[in-house]
Amino acid sequence: MAAIAAMMLGACSDDKLSDGPDSPNGPVDNDEGVYFALNIDLPNARSSRSTTIDPGENGSGSASDSGTEIGKDYENAVNEAIVILANANANEFIAAAPVNAGDLNATSADKSSYVAHSKFSKADLTSFYNNLSEEPEGRTLKANIFIFCNPTGELRDYILGNTENNVTAPKQGTNEWVNGIGNLTSSSNIWSKNSFLMTNALIATREIPSTIEQWNLFTDESNPFKLSEVNNIGDGTVIDNKDGRGAIKVERVAARFDFRDASENKDFTYNVVFLKENDVTTEIPLVNIQLQKMALVNLNKTFYYLPHVADPTDEKGTGITSLDNANLLAGVCKPETKWLFDGKGGYNEPFGNYMVDADRIWKNDIYNKWSPNGSGSSEDSEDGTTAAPSSDFDKHFNYPFFQNSGIIDNNNISNDRWATYLCSEVVKGENNNPNGWTAENQDYKIWRYATENTIPSIAGQINGVSTGVVFKGKMIAPQPAEDADENTKALAAAINNTAAGGSYTDPILYAFAGNLYCTWENVRKAAMDAADAQIKFVVDNQQTMEGHWEITEINRENSLYKAVFGTGGMGEFEFTYTDTADNTQKTATIKDEKETDANSANAAWTAWAEDGKKSEGTLKDAFKKAVVGNKFTIYQRSQDPNPKFGWGYYCYYYYWNRHNDNGFNGIMGPMEFAVVRNNVYKLAVTKINRLGHPRISENDPDKPTPGTNDEDESVYIDVTSEVLPWVVRVNNIEF
Template sequence: MASMAAMTLGACSDDNIGDGTNGSNPGDAENGVFFAINIDMPKAGGSRSTTGDPGNNGSTSTGGVEIGQDYENKINEAIIVLARSSDNGFIAASTVTTNDLHAISADKSAYKALSKFSKTQLSAYYNDKDFSNKANIFVFANPNQGVKDAIFGSNDGATVPAPGVGSTDWVDAVQTLDDENFIWTPDNFLMSNALIAQREIPRLLNDWDNYKSEGKPFDLSGNNADVAIDNGTPVRGSIKVERAAARFDFRDGSEDHKGNGIGNFTYRVVYDGVGDAAKTPLINVQLQRMALVNMNKSFYALRRVSADGKPKDTQLCQPERPWSYDATTGGLLSSGNYVVDADWEWKDDIATAWNNAVPNKEFAYDDHFEYPFFNNDNTIDVTNAHDPNRWGVSICKAVVEGPEDNNQDWNSDASKGDYHIWRYATENTIAGMNGQINGLTTGVVFKGKMIATSEALESEDEDVRALAEAINNKSEDFGNSYKAPILYLFAGNLYMTWNKIREAAIKAAVPGFKWVGDANTGHWEPFSINRTNSLYVAVFGTGGFGSVTFKYNKVNESGAVIEEGVEVTYEDQLSEDETSANYAWNAWNTGGKPDSGALKDNFKKAVTDAKITIYQRSNDEVEGHPELGGWGYYCYYYYWNRHNDNTRSGVMGPMEFAVVRNNVYKLAVTKISRLGHPRISENDPDKPTPGTPDESEDIYLTVTAETLPWVVRENNIEF
C-alpha cells in the first residue's frame, strides 16, 4: 500500500492488563507509565505481479501498490504488546480504545494517542533473569476477540489464561474466523506488525519514573533525551503494520477485446469448425456468477515465514522473499521463503494422502474451510452452486457495479482496466510445490451460460440451427435436465442428442457406401471403415456401430434418376463393444432414460470415460437481474489464485498458488478457450479431484492477475 501518514497511537489504559479494559483502579496514577508510538503502513512500488525484494518495508510485490479505502484504513482500537527481543516472551500489554484515538488526517490514515503500561507489570520483567533493555513492540489495530483473548485472557482467565511474563503462547495463538473474529468489517480491519519492531526501553525500572505524565511519554518511535535512548533513527521509528486479510478485485475482462471477449462478460467460444477452420461463431459463453472457494477458517494474527513452509524454525513478522529464476532456462537461481499457514498440519496430511494415491476416505473440508470446493466425500456438487451458503457466490454484474478500487500509483492512467472491490479473504498458503492442489488452494469458480449467436440461429445447416434454438430456449416447457435435449461435447464439437454424435462418429469412420455385385444379387457395403478415428472410438469403442440408415437415388441403365431418396439400412458385421458409450446409452434409452439408478450411472460413466462431456439443461434465477439466468445450459470455470507467477506454464513454483495477507488480487477473465465444466460433476470427464495440481496445461480460460501491496498483482485468466 502507498505511504500512509504516520499514525501515533496512544491512550490511557487500565494498569490491570489482564482484562484489557480501560477502567480506573486505585493507584493507577502512581503505578502507570506513559509511552507514545508511531504506526505506519508499508510502502512499495513496481510494475509486475511477482514477489519482489521487500527491503525494509515488508511489502512483497513488484506490481505497485493499492491505496486503501478510508474504511480499510481506519483504526478504532489497538493493543500494544511489549515482548522480549530474544523470543517474544510476554512483558506487558495495553489497550487503546476508540475514545482515545483522534484522527489527524481527513482520510483517517493518521491517528494520535497515548498509552500506558503498568509499572507493576514492567517490574516483573525487570526482575526476570532474561531482562534486556531491547524489546519487540507489537501492534494489533482493530483486534478481533481471538487476539484480545490471547493477550488478555478470556472469561477472567478461566477459559484462556492471560499470558505471564515470558510466555510465548500469545504469539502462536491460532485465530478462527467466526462472527466474533471477523477481520474485515468496514472501519475495523485487523492489522498487525509487518516487520519485527525492536526498540530500546529504559535500562532501569526507576527510569520509567520520568514518564508518569501524559504530557511526557516515553517515545517508542522517537528520541528520549532523559534516558539517552533514540528510537527515532531510520532503522527504528514508526511501527509498520499490515492487514491480516487479503482483498480480491474484479473487472469485466471481456471488454478488452484482445482475446475472444465481446463485452458484457461474454466470449465467443464455439465455432463452426476447429483450429484454422474455425470461422463462424456459434456459441458464446456469458459469465454470470463468481464464487470464492476454499477460504481458510484459521489464521495467524502475525505473519510468519520459514524456509520450507513448515511451522518449525519460523521467523515472525519477516517478509516473504522472492524465488529467482533464470529468464532463459527457467532454472532456480536463488531460493526465497514460504509464508506459513495456520492450518499446516491438516493440509500436509491432505496433500500427502493425495500425492501418494487416491485415498478411500473422507476429509473434513467444511471444518477447515469456508466455502469448501469439495464435499467431505471428495466430490463436487454444483447443482446448487448459486447458494452462497455452499460457496461465496456473487453476481459478476453486481460486482462491477460496486465500489471502485483506487487506481492511484499502480494504474493512474487506467490502462489496466476498471477494477471494483469484490470481497476479502484470509491467508491460505501451502508448503512445498506438491501441496498446491485443488482441495487446498483458494480459488474462484465462474458460472457461465451458453448463448447461441445470431449466425447459428440463421445457419443453413439444420442441425446447427436446431442446436442454437435449443440453447436459447428459455421456456420451462422445453424440459428439465432429463426431458430437454442433452448436449455432448467432444474435441471441441458440440452435438445435440446422442443420435447426432453417433451419426457424426459413423460419418467420421465411413466415407460412404458402394454397391457390390450385380443388380439382383449384390449388396451395399462401406468404401472403408476407419475404426481408429478418435470420435468413432469415443462412441463405439472397439466394436461395431450396429445399424445405420442412408439414402441414395435409384437410376436406370442410362443413368437417369428413377427414384429419389431410397432408404437403406446397413448392418455392421462387427459386434458391438458392450463397454462402449453407445452400448451404455442404448441401455439407458431402452430403459426409459431414468434420472437415477444403475442404468443412468452406467451411461454417464461410459460416456465420460470416453472423454465426452455431457451438458444438461437447468434453471438459475438470478435475484435482481431478470436479464440473467433462467432456463438454459450452464458450465463452470475453475481458477486457482496465483500469488507468485514463476512465468513457466505447466511447471509449479514455490508460493505460486496462495493467498497472502495485505495483498490485493485483481482478477479479469480476458479469454475463454472452451466450454467449461458441466454443472453436474458426473457429466465431466475432466472433473478435478482434491489432488488435482493447481498448475494445468489444460487451459479453459485466461485470467489477468495483478497482486499489489495494500500490497498488487495482475492475473489474466484464460480458460
C-alpha cells in the same frame, strides 16, 4: 536454602515496591504505570515505494513488485489498538497495553499515520527487570514492539485476558503468544468497515531504558516514553527511536479481491465454440458463454494473528517438509522473499521463502491423502461418489469447494455452500483506488475480502486446499446461417430455448475434442461420417440385377469412432447414394458385418434410451459412465434459481488464485497459488477457451478431485492477475 533465598529476594522486592510513589521502583498498583507514545504508519501511506524489490527496505512484508494501491479510508481507519512489549532476543512477553480511541490521533491529513498513547503496567515492567538474567551492557535495552490495530474481541481476550471467558493473558517470559491463532466468525470479523485488523508488517525493534528507575521519568501522561522518537533520559543518555526506526508499519491481516468485466462488449459474454468447415475452425461463433455468477471458495476459517514465514526445509526448495517450534517462532513478522525464476519453469538459488498459515499440517495431510500416490483415489465408485475417504473440508473452510466426500456438486438450491454473487452486481460495487493505475485498471470494483491461505510445498498446491474463484456461465447460441447443418440448427434451438423443461427430457449436449453435438443421434452420425465408410453395390444376379451393398473400406481408428463404437461395428445404418439410372439421391440401409461392442458408449446409450431415458437407475448410471469414460462431456439443461437466468445449459469455470506466477502453464512454482495478507488480487477474465465443467460431476471426464494440481495445461480461461501490496497482484484469467 536456595528456595528460602529466592523467597527473601521476593519479599525484599515487595518491600521496595510498597515504599510508595516516591520510591525509585514506583507504586505497585496495577492501575499505575509508565506512559509511552508510538507512531503508526498504515498500509496506505502515500510515501510507500511503488515497487517492493526488497520487502524489508520499504517496511512491507510483500514480495510483489507490481506497485502499490492506496486503500479506502474505511480500510485504514484505526479505532483502538493493543501494544505489546517483548524481549528482542526471543519475543518473550513483557507487557501489554490497550490503546483506546481517545488515545489515538492522526498525524497526517489523509489519516495514513497515527500516534498512539497508553501505559504499561509498572508492576509488569518491574517484574521483567527483576528477572533479567544479567545486567544490561549499556544504558539501553532492545525490545520488540507489536501492535494490533482494531483487535477483535477474541484477540483482545487472548492478549489482555478475560476472567469471564476463562482466558488467561500470556505469561511474562513466554513467547508462544506470537503463534496465536484467530478464528473467522461473525463476531470476530477481521474486515469490518472502519475496523480492519492490522498487525506488524515486520519486526519492530526499539530501545527502552536499561533500568526500571529510568522508566520513572515517564509516569506523567504529558511526558511519555517515545517508542518512535528521541528520548533524553539524563546523565547524557539519549534513547533514539527515530533515526532508522521511527513509526511502526502495519498491514492488514486480510487480503482483498477486485474484479472487472474484461469481455469485449462489457456484457460478460465470450465467443467460445466456433463453426468448423472441413475440419478447419472458422471465425464464426457457434456457442458463446455469458458469465453470470462468481463465488470465492476455500476461505480459511483460521489465521495467524501475526505473519509467519519459513525457509524451505528440503535441499531443492520444494517445500516445508518439517517445521519445529523454534523455526516457527523465528519466522514471525519476517518479510516474504521473492523466488528467482529461471524463465524455464524452474527457479534459482538463493531460494525465497514460504508464507506459513495455521492449517499447514492439515493441508499436508490432505495432499498425502488425495494425491496420486496417496491413500485417496480419483476414480469413481459405482454410485458416482469418489472412493477416497471423507475429508473434513467444512471444518477448515468457509465455502469449501468440495463436499467432505470429495464431490464438487453444488446443486442444492436451498443450501448454496459457495455463497455466490452476481457478476453484474459485483461490477456495480465500489471503485478501487485508481491512483497511479492505467485507464484499464480503473474499471476494477472491490469484490470481497479473504483470509490468508498458503500452501507449504509446490506439489501440495491442489484444488482441495487452495483458495479459488468459481464462475458460473450460461451457453448462448448466435442465430445459425440458413444453410447450416442439422446439428448446428438443433444446437442453437436447444440452447436458446427458455421454456421450462427437464434435465433428461430435454436434448442433452455432448462435447468431444472441441466439437459440440446436440443429442446422441448427432454424435453417432458424426462418428459414422468420420469412419468414411466406402460402400459399393455387388450384383448377385446378372439377369435380374439383384444384389447387395457391402462395405469395402472403413476407418475405425479415428478417435470419435472409437469413443462411440469402441472396437465393434456400427450396426445397421442408413446411407445415401446416387442412382445412376435416373441420377437421383436415394437412401438405403446396410448392416455393418463387424459385431457391435457391447461395452461401447453407443451400446450403453441405446440400452438407456430403449428403457425410456429414466433419470435414475443402473442403465442411466451405466450410460453416463460409458460416455464420460470415453472423454465425452455431458451438458444437461437445468433451471437457475434466479428468474433472471431461468432454464438453460450452464457450466462452471474454476480459477485458483495466483500469488507468485512463474509464467509457465503446467509447471507449478513455489508460492504460486496462495492468498497472502495485505495483498489485493485484481481479477479479470480476458478469454474463455472452451466450454466449462458441467454442473453435475458424473457428467465430467475432466472433473477435479481434491488432489488435482492447481496448475493445468488444459486452460479453460485466461485471467489477468496482478498482485499489489494494498498492495496488488492482477490475475487475467483464461478458461
